[in-house]
Amino acid sequence: MNSVHDNKDWQNTMSNQQGPLQSPSISKAEDSSPKIAHSTTAFSSNDYTQTTVIHQHSQQQQQIYSSAATTATTSESDTNANRLPGMIAHSQPNTPRPDNSEAPLYRQPIPFATRNVVRGRANLFANETGPYFSSTKPFDNLYSSDKSTLLSVRVQSKMDRGFFLADNDWTCYRRNYFQVSSVFSVHGFNHYYSVNEPHVLVKADDGALYNVQRFLLGVSARVANSEKEIELIQHTPKRDKGPQYRPAPKPITPGGNLSMSSVANNQNIVTFERVQFKTATANNGKRRAAQQYYICIIELFAETDRGQLIKVGSCQSAPLVVRGRSPGHYADNHQERHHPYAANTAASSVVTGITAPLDATAESATPSSTLSGKTEPLTPPGRQQMQQPQPQQQQLPQPMYYSKPQETPQPMMHHGYDHHQQQQPQNYTYYSSYPQYTNAVQPPPSNVSSPMSHPPLPSPYTHHAQVPNYAVHDASHPDPYSNEVYQTNGPTTEEVKIHHHHHQQFQMQQTGPIESPHSGYDWQRARYNSSSSGSSSVPSPGGHQGNEPPPQTYFSHHQQQQQEGRSYSPTTPTYSPSILQQQQARKYNTGGGGAPSNLMNKQQLA
DNA sequence: CACGACACAAATTA
């Protein structure tokens, strides 16, 4: 099984990936979606279906689960065949976990030892797991040149770092960085065609079709049961001494194909680095009471020749808990407990790492996240993979997931944003040059790096590992994620969680949504790269992703280099099971530097 | 209780 090997798979996948991802496009018809109609297949559609499906099959999922976790990645890679609608996100474990002991667990999941393995590289492999993202929600407003064929879009995302499971929730510390990487594909054309040749059209709200100049991915976050937006900020390595930005949408070309090298030009991947939540979730740590959850949202925008940004797809992360205090505060008390499964988690861990490759850099700026905000219903996270074919879904009842709670934005909505005019409330400034900066909270220093973009979706969906258990439930729950569902009254947090988890798990497993990794993108790299390459990160200076050469910024140097190989830190450790344990001990650190993760703290503290 | 700022120190990378 792959599972175990995730790491490896990873690599492989990664390497290969490129191909797969893109290509894959699986065409399938989408089920139902009327819109999609035509030949094109839509990924998105798939996603949905998948997701839904997933629920149903909890069992399967479970099975999958295990494998899935691992596989997921791989599978993803696999091919296109599958679709991966949703993204995946893996996150990493790096973060400090509250508990020491436990912490490891998360990681454990990770199968590989990789982490340890070579350091530098290890990262590469590393798989961290992280919250998963739901499958892509299509807005059905993207058409091929014939103006009649709907193109489906699939966005895959993963949280690379900063998250660990605590009490079955994907958790991170507000003060720590997390990273999100995403890739997307258009059913009809992937790879290569990028933006520049757009034979792709987008339907604006007014019903008119516009040529798509390019696509951008933005990250944003909101409160789980509501539409309240949570601000995300990116830092440069300088941290407080450097500028802080809001992650702006970054340009990205479809397909991920990047070749391995990718790198360079490819903007297939967008990574938002050094991202933090501006605020912590309410009740963190403490009892269940009413734990608040946040959800990361990744939105795909099509930029028209007029500069308007129209949302064409999005995906959400599993619910996330953001701790506002130092790990020491959480350590003793709550540990994270994982479910029994947790153990599994470890096992499952799976995952592959993900770091992303960063190909893309982002650049453009745009409004970002905020905008979209709402939206999407999310689908469940998916993961990709399972190897097994699942039976899929057949039915799908539906999951609430989809349902939009209230909102439901529907697909079509595009928000059209004009860059120029952006609606967003926030102040974004766009810098054309620096995409990253766009929103900058602060003006970007010239050099600085780009800000990170938004975090993608970390959904808490459980990891792979954890998963096992959940298997159970079905769709019955509403999705937490989706705000939609719960929104108002919704279930309390707990409920939510539950759902999430389940969903997540389910989804993940089954669906395969997970895009993440899969596809070939090298997430790992991405991370590493993140900064530099363009894609990602924020601040990094460079901003440009795509076409333009990235500016250098802080990152640039390092990062760029990194892209290729190294990662920078943290990213990725993978864990192998056995290793895991060991690892646990170690934690992984994050990269660079340093922080001591758990160890110190606790110990010291203790 | 949370958040922001300051600062230390570990884990990695170069």
Add this chain to the structure above:
DNA sequence: TTAATTTGTGTCGT
């Protein structure tokens, strides 16, 4: 091996 970088997080003050 050593220096530099990066970043987790303890602590303090608000």
